[in-house]
Amino acid sequence: MAAKIIAFINFKGGVGKTSNTVNLGAALALDRHKRVLIVDLDPQCNATFWLLQHEKFDAFTAEARQKTDIEKTTFQVFQDALRGTKLFKIQDAIIRGLPVDDFGLELIPNLHLLPAAVDLFDTEFAVNGTALSRFLPSLRNALEPVQDDYDYIFLDCPPNLYYVAQAGALAAHHIIVPYNPDYLSLSGLKILCRQLHKLDEKLRLQRQKLHRNQVCGVTINRNEKVGDAYGTAISQLHSQVDLLKADGLVHPQCKVFHPIRKCVRLAESTSHHKPVLLHDPKSIGSEDYRTLADEFITHFDATP
Numbered sequence: 001m002a003a004k005i006i007a008f009i010n011f012k013g014g015v016g017k018t019s020n021t022v023n024l025g026a027a028l029a030l031d032r033h034k035r036v037l038i039v040d041l042d043p044q045c046n047a048t049f050w051l052l053q054h055e056k057f058d059a060f061t062a063e064a065r066q067k068t069d070i071e072k073t074t075f076q077v078f079q080d081a082l083r084g085t086k087l088f089k090i091q092d093a094i095i096r097g098l099p100v101d102d103f104g105l106e107l108i109p110n111l112h113l114l115p116a117a118v119d120l121f122d123t124e125f126a127v128n129g130t131a132l133s134r135f136l137p138s139l140r141n142a143l144e145p146v147q148d149d150y151d152y153i154f155l156d157c158p159p160n161l162y163y164v165a166q167a168g169a170l171a172a173h174h175i176i177v178p179y180n181p182d183y184l185s186l187s188g189l190k191i192l193c194r195q196l197h198k199l200d201e202k203l204r205l206q207r208q209k210l211h212r213n214q215v216c217g218v219t220i221n222r223n224e225k226v227g228d229a230y231g232t233a234i235s236q237l238h239s240q241v242d243l244l245k246a247d248g249l250v251h252p253q254c255k256v257f258h259p260i261r262k263c264v265r266l267a268e269s270t271s272h273h274k275p276v277l278l279h280d281p282k283s284i285g286s287e288d289y290r291t292l293a294d295e296f297i298t299h300f301d302a303t304p
Helices: 017-030 046-051 054-058 074-083 120-126 129-135 138-149 163-171 183-202 229-246 264-269 284-301
Strands: 004-008 036-040 111-114 152-156 174-179 215-220
Touching: 004 017, 004 163, 017 036, 017 046, 017 111, 017 152, 017 174, 017 264, 017 284, 036 046, 036 138, 046 111, 074 120, 074 129, 074 138, 120 163, 129 163, 138 152, 138 163, 163 183, 174 183, 183 215, 183 229, 215 229, 215 284, 264 284
Parallel strands: 004 152, 004 174, 036 111, 036 152, 174 215
Antiparallel strands: none
């Protein structure tokens, strides 16, 4: 069975896109024995940095890097589309069994990464009208050879809806919106879902053999039980998602997942280059991501 390709998209930064892709991917791979590929599409390279040790990450960012390093990143996928080259080879680019400890031991053998490069910053400015028809399906085409190798492919998209994010939406079967429970995030959710709906309409001709690509779930991140504010915000979120379903702006089975609580150990895990389940298996962050993994499997097994 081919992988379910899921894009984590929000046009706001700091809402938990990378945390969701890395930690949910780790929970699925480590505890549920799923085969997971994380695809880093963000020029900030946060997923790449989170899962790689400093010296390996530097290979994708140092000015003196070798040409072959850049060819093994998502940047090259889009460069090939823009220039008409065929330098990207996905089997060579995927880094398998991450993270790796100081002795070279793969800590989560089923967790793989297709890394990003900071050069993605330049990609958006290089797209023009004549190249767009090649650019948008380039990621989908690049992933096709490995779809049968995974249960899930997670796309960590940049915090916008520009061309790279659009290529992610076209490649994906479903969209997850990471969300912080506050008023400003709530006010932006309907705008985001409306824009994603318009994007789906725009890409419809290129998705003729696929289901509509709608928002299929919302993850709640950095939840705190302080006063009534967060409880009220989550209640309002559920109401908003019901309205979005009624308006046809999200998938009819769109689900608001169990919240991920604010957790110091989760915040620490980035600097240790490990998912929170490895950094502190007993933390509330690890507990919440295990719960989310179970919900996630159940939801997407039932969602076409």
